[in-house]
Amino acid sequence: MKMFIYVFTICLAVAISGCKKDIPKPETKIIGETASLYTVTHDIPVFKTNSSKEEFFVKHKVEGGNVMIECIIQGITFRDTAGNNKGKIILYVDGKKEEEISSAAFIVKGLLPGTHRLTLEVTTEESSSVIMKKEFDVTIR
Numbered sequence: 001m002k003m004f005i006y007v008f009t010i011c012l013a014v015a016i017s018g019c020k021k022d023i024p025k026p027e028t029k030i031i032g033e034t035a036s037l038y039t040v041t042h043d044i045p046v047f048k049t050n051s052s053k054e055e056f057f058v059k060h061k062v063e064g065g066n067v068m069i070e071c072i073i074q075g076i077t078f079r080d081t082a083g084n085n086k087g088k089i090i091l092y093v094d095g096k097k098e099e100e101i102s103s104a105a106f107i108v109k110g111l112l113p114g115t116h117r118l119t120l121e122v123t124t125e126e127s128s129s130v131i132m133k134k135e136f137d138v139t140i141r
Contacts, residue, residue, distance in 0.1 A: 054074075055073065055074040055075070055132060056071070056072075056073050056074070056120075056122060056132040056133075056134050057071070057072040057073075058070070058071050058072075058120060058134050058136065059071075059072075060118075060136065060138065062138050062139070062140065064140075065109070065110055065111050065112070065113075065140055066107050066108065066109050066110070066111070067107070067108040067111060067118065067138050067140075068105075068106075068107050069105065069106055069107070069108065069118075069120075070104065070105045071089065071104045071105070071120065071122075072104070073087065073104070073122055073132065076122060076124070076131070078102055078103050078104050084124075084126065085124065086124065086125050087122055087123060087124050087125065087131070088100050088101060088102045088122075088123055088124075088125060089101040089102075089106075089120050089121065089122055090120070090121040090122075090123060090130075091106075091108065091118070091119070091120060092118070092119035092120075092121070093108065093111070093116055093117075093118055093119075094116055094117055095117070095119070111138070111140045112140065113140045113141060114139070114140060115137055115138070115139045115140075116137065116138050116139075116140065117135060117136075117137050118135070118136055118137070118138060119133065119134070119135045120133070120134045120135075121133050
């Protein structure tokens with residue numbers, strides 16, 4: 001039994017001493033080119049900015065007899081906590097005033113089949129004068 005313990009201890013010592021992290025060196029040489037560092041003398045824009053951006057942008061989608069409308073208006077907000085630039089949208093359908101809207105996205109419901117002219121007028125709450133106006137046609141099928 002003693003002999004077995006001695007042999008086991010020696011085998012264990014050889015196994016432990018032989019298991020080293022001996023990673024071989026690569027056989028190929030890596031020759032990298034040095035990157036030249038230079039300064040750009042002019043600015044290259046990452047994205048194009050449109051200086052003549054629309055002040056009143058309207059996106060609409062027709063689904064059945066409903067028209068979903070989303071408005072982006074520069075300088076006007078529809079939040080209740082806003083200061084003096086709080087606005088509202090007056091909606092006209094075929095020249096007839098339908099409602100005053102105080103949100104940037106809304107749905108016009110129940111339009112009959114046919115072509116309708118929608119007019120959106122933007123006003124501020126302080127003055128009743130029209131700041132911006134947008135007209136477009138929608139076809140309900």
